Amino acid sequence: VLSEFLETHRETLIENSRAKVSSRAAPRATALELKTAVPLFLDQLIATLQIEESTKARHSDQQIGLTAAKHGKALQKLGFTAAQVIHDYGDVCQAITELAVELDAPITADEFRTLNRCLDEAMAVAVAEFGRQREMKMSDDETERLGFFAHELRNLLHNSMLAFEILKSGSVGVGGSTGALLGRNLMRLRDLIDRSLAEVRLQAGIKRRERVLLSEFIEEVEVAATIEAKARGLQLSVTAVPTGVAIEVDRQILAATVANLVQNALKFTRPGGHVLVKTHADADRAYISIEDECGGLVGRPEDLFDLFEQRGKDRGGLGLGLAIARQGVTANGGEITVRNMPGRGCIFAVALPRLPADGLPLESVGAVAEA
Amino acid sequence: VLVVEDDADSREVIGRVLEMAGATVLPAESVAKAMDGVHLSFDPDVVLTDFMMPDAGGLDLIREFRKVPSARAVAVPILILSGHTGDSWRARAVAAGAAEVLTKPFDPAFLVARIAAAGAPGRS
Numbered sequence: 001v002l003s004e005f006l007e008t009h010r011e012t013l014i015e016n017s018r019a020k021v022s023s024r025a026a027p028r029a030t031a032l033e034l035k036t037a038v039p040l041f042l043d044q045l046i047a048t049l050q051i052e053e054s055t056k057a058r059h060s061d062q063q064i065g066l067t068a069a070k071h072g073k074a075l076q077k078l079g080f081t082a083a084q085v086i087h088d089y090g091d092v093c094q095a096i097t098e099l100a101v102e103l104d105a106p107i108t109a110d111e112f113r114t115l116n117r118c119l120d121e122a123m124a125v126a127v128a129e130f131g132r133q134r135e136m137k138m139s140d141d142e143t144e145r146l147g148f149f150a151h152e153l154r155n156l157l158h159n160s161m162l163a164f165e166i167l168k169s170g171s172v173g174v175g176g177s178t179g180a181l182l183g184r185n186l187m188r189l190r191d192l193i194d195r196s197l198a199e200v201r202l203q204a205g206i207k208r209r210e211r212v213l214l215s216e217f218i219e220e221v222e223v224a225a226t227i228e229a230k231a232r233g234l235q236l237s238v239t240a241v242p243t244g245v246a247i248e249v250d251r252q253i254l255a256a257t258v259a260n261l262v263q264n265a266l267k268f269t270r271p272g273g274h275v276l277v278k279t280h281a282d283a284d285r286a287y288i289s290i291e292d293e294c295g296g297l298v299g300r301p302e303d304l305f306d307l308f309e310q311r312g313k314d315r316g317g318l319g320l321g322l323a324i325a326r327q328g329v330t331a332n333g334g335e336i337t338v339r340n341m342p343g344r345g346c347i348f349a350v351a352l353p354r355l356p357a358d359g360l361p362l363e364s365v366g367a368v369a370e371a
Numbered sequence: 372v373l374v375v376e377d378d379a380d381s382r383e384v385i386g387r388v389l390e391m392a393g394a395t396v397l398p399a400e401s402v403a404k405a406m407d408g409v410h411l412s413f414d415p416d417v418v419l420t421d422f423m424m425p426d427a428g429g430l431d432l433i434r435e436f437r438k439v440p441s442a443r444a445v446a447v448p449i450l451i452l453s454g455h456t457g458d459s460w461r462a463r464a465v466a467a468g469a470a471e472v473l474t475k476p477f478d479p480a481f482l483v484a485r486i487a488a489a490g491a492p493g494r495s
């Protein structure tokens with residue numbers, strides 16, 4: 001009987017299944033998968049087959065469905081992907097079949113059919129549950145982000161309202177520190193909204209790319225950044241931009257992306273410090289770099305691009321800026337890197353594909369964007 | 372009034388509102404800085420603190436204050452303010468001993484009135 005065969009050879013089957021799981025190229029096996037998932041699947045199968053064999057009925061579908069749903073949920077929580085779940089079931093099934101053939105086990109075609117049916121059911125339910133759990137988690141993450149966003153908006157609005165009331169009382173002048181505070185908070189409100197809109201636009205996907213001259217683009221960035229640098233009492237320099245260099249980008253997304261990087265540089269630069277925006281180009285690419293004086297990074301520089309990563313005392317912002325910046329650059333076919341200069345600051349560098357010298361826009365831009 | 376708020380702009384603008392109403396404001400950017408001040412020379416009539424701050428929050432401040440070996444410090448009314456809505460943080464603040472909880476954004480006149488009311492009973 002199949003269930004007895006599985007029980008007798010449980011250890012061998014686990015070993016063989018693990019060998020299969022660990023030898024597959026993709027999705028790559030994790031230690032947890034080998035330790036936890038493989039015996040789980042096998043024991044689940046044994047239990048189901050025992051029910052099936054004792055009752056000769058098909059209501060075991062329901063049984064395996066229930067346990068598979070539990071496993072789907074547990075596996076999602078452990079961080080498994082849907083592909084891992086499917087492959088693990090498949091690998092266990094293959095190990096059973098191969099061992100049965102190797103030992104010439106007296107297993108009937110009917111029993112193999114039952115085994116297949118159990119596996120089909122287990123996979124379907126586990127994956128469906130896995131998907132449901134993932135959607136729930138995404139929804140929770142979204143709610144949390146919306147909460148952060150609303151909280152940040154409220155703080156900035158609160159500061160602005162109080163500053164406005166003080167100014168309205170006439171006891172201080174608009175040109176003083178309260179006026180500057182109002183301006184600063186309104187700018188932060190604007191940046192927060194710009195950033196959120198850029199994110200929405202990124203999620204919707206880039207639909208429209210256009211030819212943009214690097215010099216014109218940097219000029220726009222400089223205008224906004226100069227106002228902010230002044231408000232923060234910092235020095236901003238923009239080196240001469242090479243002429244005739246064109247890029248093909250979604251202007252709005254790239255502008256929000258570079259603005260994010262500059263705002264970050266201004267936010268983290270020490271009082272009285274200096275932020276430098278440099279550009280250059282080679283035959284294939286245009287480069288924009290933003291150098292700040294934040295004092296150097298703590299931790300791994302690449303982690304800065306993770307969602308909600310927030311460092312430093314000034315928590316103005318959602319920690320979304322650099323994650324969006326990376327998405328924005330990648331969506332425009334470019335790359336973003338960060339270099340740490342311990343004790344001094346860091347340099348964020350954006351590399352974008354450069355248009356040929358004739359500067360003609362590419363054809364069928366929509367198709368490129370959607371691909 | 373001791374104002375404990377990690378956001379520099381909020382600290383400045385709240386301080387300005389209270390000063391305009393005639394209060395003497397002692398600003399602090401963290402619970403630790405506030406308590407340092409209290410141990411040195413701060414002797415506030417009222418404390419206004421943010422609920423959530425990076426290292427320690429408003430509830431921690433209440434606990435710290437209640438440990439100070441001074442009858443005045445132990446009895447000082449502590450008002451908590453937050454950008455959060457909902458009842459859970461409010462209930463936690465009241466349970467911890469907050470005199471009042473205020474939700475941002477609020478009108479400056481409202482803030483002044485609540486601070487004055489909290490500081491008035493039995494005080495000069």
